[in-house]
Amino acid sequence: MRRFFDPATVILLLVLAQSSIASGKFADPLGWLVGTLLFLPGILIALSFHEFAHAFVAYRSGDDTPKLQGRVTLNPVAHIDPFGFLCILFIGFGWGKPVMVDPRYFKSRKRDEILVSLAGVAMNLLLAVLFGVLFAVLAKTVPGFVFISSIGGIVCTIIANAVWINLVLMVFNLIPIPPLDGFNLVSELLNIKYTETYYRIYQNGMWVLMGLILLSNVTSIDVLGTIFRHTAAPLYYFLMHLYLW
Numbered sequence: 001m002r003r004f005f006d007p008a009t010v011i012l013l014l015v016l017a018q019s020s021i022a023s024g025k026f027a028d029p030l031g032w033l034v035g036t037l038l039f040l041p042g043i044l045i046a047l048s049f050h051e052f053a054h055a056f057v058a059y060r061s062g063d064d065t066p067k068l069q070g071r072v073t074l075n076p077v078a079h080i081d082p083f084g085f086l087c088i089l090f091i092g093f094g095w096g097k098p099v100m101v102d103p104r105y106f107k108s109r110k111r112d113e114i115l116v117s118l119a120g121v122a123m124n125l126l127l128a129v130l131f132g133v134l135f136a137v138l139a140k141t142v143p144g145f146v147f148i149s150s151i152g153g154i155v156c157t158i159i160a161n162a163v164w165i166n167l168v169l170m171v172f173n174l175i176p177i178p179p180l181d182g183f184n185l186v187s188e189l190l191n192i193k194y195t196e197t198y199y200r201i202y203q204n205g206m207w208v209l210m211g212l213i214l215l216s217n218v219t220s221i222d223v224l225g226t227i228f229r230h231t232a233a234p235l236y237y238f239l240m241h242l243y244l245w
Contacts, residue, residue, distance in 0.1 A: 012210040016091040019218050036089055038154070042162030043088060044076050046124060046169050047096040051079040053123035054099040054116055061112035063105040071099050093213060110188055117184040124170035131162045132239025139243035163239050167232040175227070177212065178205025 026032055052074050055066035066072050071079070081097045088094030106112035135156060138146050145152035174182040178201060187193040216224035 009206060009210070012093070012213060013087060013091065015214060016093055016217060020091045038157050039161045039165065040089075041158050042165040043085075044080070045127065045162060046165045047085075048074055048076040048079045049123045049127055050120040050169060050173075051096050051099050053119035054101075057119040058099065058101040058106075058112075058116045061105075061115065062107045063101050063103070065102050065105070066099050069100060071097075092217075113193065114185060114188050117181045117188070120181055121170045121173050124166040124173075128163045128166040128170070128235070128239060131159050131166070132242055135159045135163070135240060136242035136245075160240060164232070164236050167235050168228060171228060171231045172224070175209075175212075177209045178202040180209070 020026070051071065055071035055073075058065070059067050059072050079096050081095055084095035084097075086094070101116060103109050103113055135146075138152075138156065138159075142152070146156050173180050174185075176182040176186040183202070183205065184193075187198055192198045212223055215221045
């Protein structure tokens, strides 16, 4: 995902902040803190690996820009936007640092732009699968630790959260609305990248995305929730039950 600090973003953040407070999310500060800490590793891993994948594929495709900006690394410091990260923790919506690329240096512009767009979501899917396999291995080899031990419960909650976060980030970024990766992918497939139509849509994309997020958070029209229930949720259920196979 790419961040643009325009009025739409500011309005969205203010409304989501008010909604979080009104929902009683912080009524139990200790409970909120514990829950946040259990999600924290998954968030850091999902965001860092997502942006690293964009940077790595762009670099291998011939563009040195990510390398020069220090983005071809798994170090979270290189990929975490402090304010965007705080927004994720406190209001459930935020962003990482966008990876800047220059398509002029790609070996095959169209092909490589598609690969770069897919890299982040593909990495999130891979991570979700790996964490699911890790949970299955633990459940098979040390079931007492997984299902009885309190420490095992904490570890497995962190793993389960990492699976869910990566799947949600993957699905969300595939939505074909700018500035999400899905829009770049569709733009290339439909051959509208860098056309007047592309720029017109891109210019208003954040307002569309804001409306979608607001509908899902402050009204009963939970569009995103419906999308996640029919995509991320089945994949999550499958990966978290691999140990039954």
